[in-house]
Amino acid sequence: MKRMLWCLAPLVAIVASVLAQQPPVLDRELFFGDPEIIGAQISPDGQYIAFIKPWNKTRNIWVKKADEPFEKAKLITADTKRPIPGYFWSRDGKFILFVQDQGGDENYNVFAVNPADPPAAGSEAPPARNITDAKAVRAQIQLVPRSDPDTIYVGLNDRDKAWHDLYKIKISTGERTLVSKNTDRIVGSVFDNKDQLRLAVRSADNGDTEILRADPDGFKKIYTCNVFEECTPIKFHKDNKRVYMETNKGDDVNFTRLVLLDPETGNTELVESDPDNRVDFGGAVISELNDELIATVYNDDKQRFYWKDKKYEADYNFLKKQLGDKQIGFGSHTKDEQLWLISASSDREPGETFLFDRKTRKLTQQYRIREKLPREHLASMQPVRYPS
Structure with a gap:
């Protein structure tokens, strides 16, 4: 009996030590309130x-x-x-x-x-x-x-x-x-850079998506993708003739990609697909000052930016140095695009918001989402990939 007690004693000590190292149970209101x-x-x-x-x-x-x-x-x-x-x-x-x-x-x-x-x-x-x-x-x-x-x-x-x-x-x-x-079963309208109605998106009876050109005498179909495909106009190019569109149309296309659609001909030109060939096209950052394409975005294990504007790329690199390995999001901005509200988040940071002055490189914290949630008790996360 004594030998059994001596054997149990180390086990009890180990369990007590493990329990002592466990983070506390957090009130769900901290997460969902x-x-x-x-x-x-x-x-x-x-x-x-x-x-x-x-x-x-x-x-x-x-x-x-x-x-x-x-x-x-x-x-x-x-x-x-x-x-x-x-x-x-x-x-x-x-x-x-x-x-x-x-x-x-x-x-x-x-x-x-x-x-x-x-x-x-x-x-x-x-x-x-x-x-x-x-x-x-x-x-x-x-x-x-x-x-x-x-x-x-x-x-x-x-x-x-x-x-x-x-x-x-x-x-x-x-x-x-x-x-x-x-x-005409229109589900969306697309205006050009001069605020003129140029395109419309129609839902066809069979579930297809149709891109229509707005002519003086009505709409004319210029592009179609079937119910298993996607074709979504985003914004007109700076030339105000072609329009950026996200699509995965085609039997040999696995992921959505960014193309330019010519409304006059219905022809498309590939702008970019995922350089790593892993995920769908995630989004485009386009300047409202000059309609230039600033960056493309892909949502992989971690978000990836591909910068087309060197000044914005320098801003992003500065922010990464200041904020570490957090995912950076670009929110609203001033009309001159000099002041931006920036978000930073990670597996152990629900979100911080900063005011960023591009000219002075001043970064001022505004608030933290769920301020009362103890970050030190949140678990780190690692992506897991496996073949389907």
Whole structure:
């Protein structure tokens, strides 16, 4: 019996040691509760930063001056029934636009609020105007034009619940003008660099996707991919003639890739596919100043950037040196593209947001997502690959 006890004693000691080294069990609220601050966006002039933060236990929009602490932020929306699902600044920075539904019906309307306005009567936030003002209708924002900052183009299924007609809406007044009735099964509109409607995407009866050219006398089909393929226009090239498109059309194509589509001929030209031949095309970073392609992105085990602009590449390398082996994301930016909100995340860092000044190389932390989550107790992760 004594010998058995002596044998058990080391085992008990080992188990106790292992248990002592285990990280604590973390409250799931730390992982799944509402983050304190998320979704920051800088105003076009760089003077203000908007963000999402709970108010009365509901996610709402707040605004602060760029150089002020978050504690001094002003409440912009005061919704207590539904969290704000998304928002953005108008091109001139005069308004914040957001979408909201009623009771979870997913019939989103577009609202505009002037951050400079005083609180509405009986509220802590400025008045918000419903600029789509349509019941039982789901609004789809199609374009925020550079040429007219007081305008947005929105799709509304107010005439036919199955399809969205295209409207032009004046933000400051809510004035709405019908641009085109959707009688062609259109699911998306593509505008060029001068904010002219040039292409449309149609869902065919058999499930195919069709790219249509907008001619004065109607739409003309120029490109098709079947239900097992993808063909998605992204943005017009700087020449304003061809359009960047992501597609995997073709029997010998495994991954989506970036091509240029000529709307006049329907011909495509390969721009780039994954240099490592491992993943689909992940995205394009394109300047809003000159419509130049800045970088291409691929989401592999870790995100990969392929830089086309040497200045942005130098910025990225600087950020990598400052932030280490974190995944860097480029968020909103000022109109002149000199100030950027940068995110940095990793397996043990849910996310940090910084304000980056490209000219001075100043990097200023704004906030950390889930600040109360103890990073030191999170486990590191390694990618695992195996043949399927």
